[in-house]
Amino acid sequence: MNRNASGSNDLPAGLTRGADPVRRPITDVNGWLDSQNGDVRSALCALGELLVGVAEQDSAENAERFTARCLGVPDCGHLLDEERPLHPVSRLTTALALAQWIEEHRPDCEIGPGESTHPPTWTQTKIGARRYRHPLCLRVHFPAGTLLDDTGCIIHIETRENVMRSAHVSAFVTPDKQADACALLDRLAERANALNPYRGRAVRATYQRGLSLDVIDLPATATRHNVIVGDEVWAEVDLGVTAVRDRHSVLNAHGSGSRRGVLLCGPPGTGKSAISAVVASEVVGDFTVIYIEAKAGAELLTAVVEEAQRLDGPVLLVLEDVDLWCRDRSTGDGGLSELLQAMDIEPNARILTLASTNDAATLDRAAIRTGRFDSIVEVGYPNSTQAARILSVLINEIPGGQTIDIATVVAALPENTSGSDLREVVRRAVLAPGDEGSISTATLLSEVGTGRYRAQLSSGMYL
Secondary structure: EEEEOOOOOOOOOOOOOOOOOOOOOOOHHHHHHOOOOOHHHHHHHHHHHHHHHHHOOOOOOOHHHHHHHHOOOHHHHHEEEEEEEEOOOOHHHHHHHHHHHHHHOOOOOOOEEEOOOOEEEEEEEEEOOOEEEEEEEEEEEEEOOOOOOOOEEEEEEEEEOOOOOOOEEEEEEEEHHHHHHHHHHHHHHHHEEEEEEOOOOOEEEEOOEEEEEEEOOOOOOOOOOOOOOOHHHHHHHHHHHHHOOOOOHHHHHHOOOOOOOEEEEOOOOOOHHHHHHHHHHHHEOOOOEEEOOOOOHHHHHHHHHHHHHHHOOEEEEEEEEEEOOOOHHHOOOOHHHHHHHOOOOOOOOEEEEEEEEEOOOOOOOOOOOOOOOOOEEEEEOHHHHHHHHHHHHHOOOOOOOOHHOOHHHHHOOOOOOOOOHHHHHHHHHHOOOOOOOOHHHHHHHHHHOOOOOOOOOOOOOOO
């Protein structure tokens, strides 16, 4: 509008003073601008440039807009989201499989935010001596011709698990491609299972805000040569290994079930943990060995068994001192129900459970029936022959060991001397003053005579 000489404003055509403005739609913007005088036209053009510039300013694209843009739809309401939950191990293995797909299809695929406008997140997981780099939370677009022949898809992975999030993987496609999305997630799960870095290794299952697995080293010194127990112990253990490793097909074909459980029971120090270590060292590689700590057993044994089934191979579960967390139902201990449920999962699974207890009488009868623990083996105190073999192994490489009168030392041992007692006798003899690390029959007899190798609390109370 122009201000005239009297200071009033000229109104644009179509607007009359004193009357209600009448809006006339502008059908030809360029023509309408040409009809305005130079100052008005310049001002309007400048205003338009400013508005267009504001509209075209870069802004962070959120996960939903990224998904809709890549798949060519107005919004995610026009898509189908096929979702699968992720379990403690599959959170890692699925991320590893997706990382491989991303690498295989670069530069065709495009990575976007996993949630809101947060940037795509990657992380590293250390397993043993190796570090694995993999997605933590992101979405990735695979165009048609990459993962699916005739359509594009978005794969969304969220591996974090907390009160605000649940770990899952999903595939976004148009609704008519749901079958393709299902097949795609099946392929991803199959590849993920093949990449499982825990398979064939020894791991420890712990409770850390859920199930956690850590690779461990097994003692290299534990062998059947230096773990002296009765032959019947090894016979029962070998029967379980054979059932799971070699004869599972035959057993399952006849409906007998290949899953086995062996319970080692006996007083402390008689070699139950050493037996488990020997078996674990012998089968690791062919088997995945999982040592289960007490809290994980009481709270998550079912989850451990379910993960063991997904390994698609033989598994050895080691439950040491099971009586610490699973007792008779009269005590109200919640670990019993967890054990019963876990031991009843899939009798055809290739799982050997090797458990130990110092007192089988404290366990509920339902926990140790056939079908859960098929064999209960007593590991008692060594007899004189076994004690002599144990002592011979312990002193073999110690200076002076070849001169020991083993029969005399064994004859001096009190009743119910365990293998761990013998080990402590030898250790104390090595540490005895004046012998400079060597041992003799006299020093061993002296240590046996003192009885100090057995740590015992004083009776009574302090006042």
